[in-house]
Amino acid sequence: MAAATRKVHGRIHVVVSSAELTVDQWSVLDRIAAMKGPVSMAAVAETTGLTGPSLTRAVDKLVTAALVFREVDASDRRRVLVDLSTRGVALHAELAPLVYSAESEVVEGSSTSVDELLRVLRGLTR
Template sequence: MTAHTGDEPLTRALTRALRTVTARVEQVLKPENLTLDQWLVLDALARERGLSMADLATRTLATGPTLTRVVDRLVTTAAAYREVDAEDRRRVRVYLGPRGRAAHRRLAPKVAEAEAELLGRTGDGPAVLALLAALSTAPVA
């Protein structure tokens, strides 16, 4: 990551940081032929069993068409599977398959290590995460 000057606009600084984090995490995911969006879905499914597409969209911040393509790809590779919701037959839930669970188990520590490495560059990782959380929950006028 290039040095940040105090006069760089917030939008540019955040975009630069996002691209740096994305590139680093994608390096970890590449050997498993996974994209960042696929990882975000696998991670969400590993944390909560049987998510609807709306739930996945909320947790991954992916748009509907992107999320559909990502889930389709994960289903094609047997990393995830879909089932009709037993309580609401109009709703489809997505579950982590055995291949997806194994990939998540292999990759989660590596992704966490990459994230820790990047946060370590800041000198105060918890403060950076708190700032990002505050920015992401700030009301938009």
Template sequence: MTGDTPRTAVDLLDAIAVGFRAQAEAVLREHDLTYDQWRVLERLALAGPRTMRELRTAARLTGPTLTRVVDRLAETALVYRDVDAADRRRVVVHVSERGRRLYDRLCPDLGRIERDALAPLSSEEARTLGRLLERLSAGR
């Protein structure tokens, strides 16, 4: 794409997301985590135990991908699974103490990446951007 070609909003959002993800993956790789594994760990750390169905929606992953991600996180003792007491057919995933410590250790680095990405904006612009992105993602 040349410098004088207009870029669509979707193209701009994608470029920002790709850049952020690449920086986040570099940090996560040092801890033997993938971005998808981080998303699952983050959802569990922030929202508490979730069924696989809830986690699939929250992390925006397909069923097979989520199963692989949770399997790997469980193998490394970052999460654990148990049977839902209310419905024994459902599996509930929990963040382990080890997973919580890793989440707490990584948050500052990933937060810095986000702050750096938003640095060109004023505080008010960053809040407005956050609200606008929330509105855009509400139906997804």
């Protein structure tokens, strides 16, 4: 599992480094895009698997690059919400097909089918 993760991260790194992003930053950007709309940092942490400090570091860099907005939730001041900026939406649209293609190449290069791999991964998360 660790070797597969390193291989996928390596392929993703090649794609996202051209935009001066790390794999963690891409993961955050991709998750926010998938969740559509302002989302809590806790929800992003849960779906990316990043620890609090790693998530904060990634979001800080994305905010500095003007790819993400961060704001306090008006209904619950303890929650911090993040959302893509227009620039973040555009960059995600540009990189997503390349990243997803790189991920698919790793899966297609294995003897395991995508369906089989998803079944195993679902079993691990239960």
